[in-house]
Amino acid sequence: MGINIALCETEAEKAPCRSLKMEVRRARTDAAGFDDYMIYEEKVSLDDARNVFPDFEGFLKRNRINAETDAVYMDKVKKDEDREALSKYVKKTATGWIDLTRMDAATKEKALKAAGPDDRTTAWDDLDFDSMNKMCSECPLSWDKGRGCMGTFGPATSKLPEIARKYGCPIIGATFENAAAMKKLTPEDAKAVLKEVEILKPALEKEGKMAVHRYMGPLERIEPRPRSPPSTAADSISSEENTGESGQALNRAVRPPMFSSGAAGLAAARRSAP
Known part of the structure; x- marks a missing residue:
């Protein structure tokens, strides 16, 4: 050690x-009562993306997407024309993270109590x-x-x-x-x-x-x-x-x-x- x-x-x-x-801006919790604040990710399966782009390697390169990704995450797709081509295959899935910045003080306090200290991200984490x-x-x-x-x-x-x-x-x-x-x-x-x-x-x-x-x-x-x-x-x-x-x-x-x-x-x- x-x-x-x-x-x-x-x-x-x-x-x-x-x-x-x-x-603290985000927290991860399975507790009920925070559905309105859930953060979702939009992604396209690799199979669907390959069907849309036969030159899949070229698609990854021009959007600077890691070739080892498990799916195509829409926030990583930089080219507008590529985003449009993928749009009908997009699926939204809950991440398990909730957005504390949209909560009032009382709701935020409950969310922080429900989330462990390791299941939080801060404004510092958002910096590059x-x-x-x-x-x-x-x-x-x-x-x-x-x-x-x-x-x-x-x-x-x-x-x-x-x-x-x-x-x-x-x-x-x-x-x-x-x-x-x-x-x-x-x-x-x-x-x-x-x-x-x-x-x-x-x-x-x-x-x-x-x-x-x-x-x-x-x-x-x-x-x-x-x-x-x-x-x-x-x-x-x-x-x-x-x-x-x-x-x-x-x-x-x-x-x-x-x-x-x-x-x-x-x-x-x-x-x-x-």
């Missing part, structure tokens, strides 16, 4: 992605990857040179915690225990972690080239990034929001990966969204 370090970005009120990640990457690269909270809110600490076989304990660094030394307990570090803990990094970087040199090669990366990810002159909304986040030269690591947690069915669900929601 790999261990990841995660930033509690939704607890920093001025984090540029916070409002997007807090805005270029927009996500741009926001992360400009955010002073981001791990690993602006790559996002999750950073790799290392595998469960990492010797870094053992080395940390050897040099009197108890928090990094307890990484595996913290991960198992899903412990969230306090701002005071995070300040102590930065001091532990200062101790461990020269300690790795003493431990040899292999230790430097394997474990310097995780330590560098924990360190704050150099701040550039304020030029974006992200740069307006103050040190009180756990950023800045000495506070960037505040409000960070050590935890194992928490990715489950979200990727498949997100793909379905994006594909079927109105």
